[in-house]
Amino acid sequence: MFENLSEKLQRIFKNLRGEGKLTEANMEAALREIRVALLEADVHFRVVKQFIEDVRQKALGQEVLTAFSPAQQVIKIVRDELIKMLGSHHARLRFATEPPTVMMLVGLQGSGKTTTTGKLARLLSREGHSPLMVSVDVYRPAAREQLSVIGRQLGLPVFDSPASDPLELARAARREAVLSGRDVLLVDTAGRLHIDDQLMSELEQLKKLLTPTEVLFVADAMTGQDAVRSAEEFHKRLGITGVILTKMDGDARGGAALSIRSVTGQPIKLVGTGERFDALEPFHPDRIASRILGMGDVLSIIEKVEQSMDQRKAEEMQRKLLENDFTLEDFRDQLRQLRKLGPLDSLLSMIPQIGPFKGLKNVEVDEKEITRVIAIIDSMTPEERANHMIINGSRRRRIARGSGTSVQEVNRLLKEYAQMRKMMKSLSGGFLGKRMGKIKWPPFPGLQPPA
Template sequence: MFENLTEKLQRTFKNLRGQGKLTEEHLDAALAEIREALLEGDVNVGVADELLANIRKKAIGSEVMLQLSPDQQVVKVVRDELSAMLGKHAKPLFASRPPSVWMIVGLQGSGKTTTTGKLAKWLAQHGHRPIVVSTDVYRPAAREQLAQVAKAVGTAIWPGAGTDKPLEIVKGAIKEAKLSASDVILVDTAGRLHIDDELMNELSLLKKELQPSEILFIADSMIGQDAVRSAGEFHKRLGLTGVILTKLDGDARGGAALSIAKVSGAPVKFVGLGEKYDALEGFYPERIVSRVLGMGDIMSLIERAEQAVDKKAAAELERRLRKEEFTLEDFRDQLKQVRKMGPLEQLVDMLPKMGPLAKLPKDAQVDEKRLKQVEAIIDSMTNEERRDHNVIDGKRRKRIAKGSGTTVQDVNTVLKQYLQMRTMMKQYGAMAARSKMKGLGKLAGLS
């Protein structure tokens, strides 16, 4: 995500290192490079120029902290101004009395139906009972497509059979929502290849009659400024409450993400980070800024870990580490926990591109098949072998390789990786034990 923009900005900041003082000459050169990076990243020209004017004003003003070096000063100001431009985290809106109606709008092909399914899953994960309904009576099989999506995510759907009038369809969904205690109705509206009066009149009527809590525009981040312009037009004609940026995981430039809120006037509320139905997250501006500047997104990484990791299993692992009992079973279970957190490329993308991680290759590819192969090899072992690797001799290695469809060399590699991990875990266990003893010593007044 944003690889190209991040790389160019980091090069700019690197050029400022070693300077004793931030002069106007240095600042002019840095701002020219930042402007070039932003425009190459497809950031709106007006947004880029306004951002640079604010950076210049702050960087040469009295607000710069004297203890910072020139590159740190510029990074701080750029971070602060990017954060101010993107605004604060915008929370989803709900009606005071359920059900809340959320209208999903956008051009044809932007991913409205898939995103409706993702929203339903997100809402269910956050304690809501959503129901979905399609008012696209023009596109062949549009309602059938939503039915398939609803089945895939396990959410209720109102088919709206017997009528081809969008307003009547939604009114039927509202009645059903009240009967079934569904608290959010997601309305997947019709789209067009381009904005026209007929589409806007239909959406305006739905807005007037339904009084929706949210009108969310679906924008494909890969098409950059075209998505930004469309969002601005929809907001002008309809009054959007928010934007959902799709395909952000594949956006190396970042132009749409950095421009759309400023240009359209509607805040970004969610971002799509993959094809799976659980690949939807809330939009946190400060985390996006952190990624753009190469500082990673540790908070999102922690949240994913908290969702994926079994707390009881983690506590048990910690107990075993203290006793130095890290087995091949534990090794396999840890790999499974990591895989639950999502595609490994996305996890790597959340790491800061600095310090020991600065040399991570751009677009680092992680072979998911290799992880599955490791699991298959460990699964092909007996319980005794998984609990005590010392019993795995040459004959057993051949059997394990045959059972997992791999080679003896693959088995040897896995055992080597396990032993490296085991050594590291032993060190962790020893440190944790020392830390605990030190804490007990303090309690006893011994240190």
């Protein structure tokens, strides 16, 4: 899902990257392409229209941010608007103040109601709730048996009785929930091929009887605009409180996911991503937007870095790296900058797991270690910080004493620092040097730049 859209948007941004300035002309061209990309992804035309209009307004009203390139500015606007289109925030399931909370799952035939009832029961029970499930689908043979089988597989209770009237079944199930101290009642309802009056009035009666906290419309993402249309219909008749999009693991173009919130005004609360019972996830608008734009949370990293590091200092640091002029003092500054960014683990987790960053997420960051290293450098004299070569044995002993560490730790730091300089030197001959145009590449004819 989203692969196509994602690819197209990335191409559009790449083209913009080549432009020096954001003008009305290149902005309009980009907007046209974004519009086509969204329509091709099966996003509802009204939603597309509004989206393009909002992006245009923002882009034109934008003050010039020198720190960002035109492409970056547009990416940021598109991302913000995408998140808005998807509902801004993660919408949680709500619970009644007085148990049991009743949640009704409604939707067209085969959309995944029964499977999702099981998944939801599992999720809730993992979160400490004690759900009871009931199927009020008295029409399809074996529909209720299907839910019972799921309940047995999950080891979670399913209410059943010989009753053949949906309302009677629902009433009895709620009584059972109260008596057995179950705090959530999940009601799996019957589906129809098309929306018909009889189904709707039955659902209306069920809603009146049960006063559910959640009426969750279960929509099959694979059906594209049909899912959007029926969500709209259900909402008009029944008043839904949220949407669960199933089969997001399929190869649908994703338009339903992108339109359903705007069209119904109701949030997508959960998404089903497979047939297994653990394949139900909360829906996070910001994560989906980033996934579509293919950039992890790079933008928020940019924001954070921008906030805490002034541009000049960064340029100075870059120069020093290139000229192999990176002293222990600079090293300490860098570590302090890093710390200003907040917990390193959370910073690392925002980096997309691609290319050179693969595996970075699992790096253990020891904040105490950073504090120790800073303490060691603090205990050096300015001369020592400027030139690590003069730090001999007696100086090392003094530094260790001053920083409350050991000579071994001082040795280790100096060794690591030396390795880092060496690494930077080789980097500066590579892509950094090439970018800065200071060092000619290739240094030897026929040598290829490092990948």
